[in-house]
Amino acid sequence: MKAVSVALVLLLLAGGVVVAQGQGDDKGPVKSQIVSVPKVTEILSGAARKAVTDAGLVYELAPQGQPTSDPNKNAFVYKQAPAAGERVVRGSKVIATIYIFQEKKKL
Numbered sequence: 001m002k003a004v005s006v007a008l009v010l011l012l013l014a015g016g017v018v019v020a021q022g023q024g025d026d027k028g029p030v031k032s033q034i035v036s037v038p039k040v041t042e043i044l045s046g047a048a049r050k051a052v053t054d055a056g057l058v059y060e061l062a063p064q065g066q067p068t069s070d071p072n073k074n075a076f077v078y079k080q081a082p083a084a085g086e087r088v089v090r091g092s093k094v095i096a097t098i099y100i101f102q103e104k105k106k107l
Helices: 002-013 045-054
Strands: 034-036 058-061 066-068 077-081 087-089 093-101
Touching: 045 058, 045 077, 045 093
Parallel strands: 058 093, 066 093
Antiparallel strands: 034 087, 077 093
């Protein structure tokens, strides 16, 4: 049993995906604990939250936004961490930095 556990850990570390059958409970396959981070840049924060949570991850806003003078960019995701496509453990955080509209001050 120990050798099987070690083999599964090595497979996961190598970027493999493990789908295990339920153990006699007839519930079907168990979801993989490794998931791919969705691309959430250039979309509204609300849509980004849904994409992240649908992937089994936790959405969090960065404490500081990215200032923009373009009101059309307000609340759009400027950058994300981890990057889109990275493989992480289900339940990991995805931190989004959003644009915050700030009117330019006139002199």
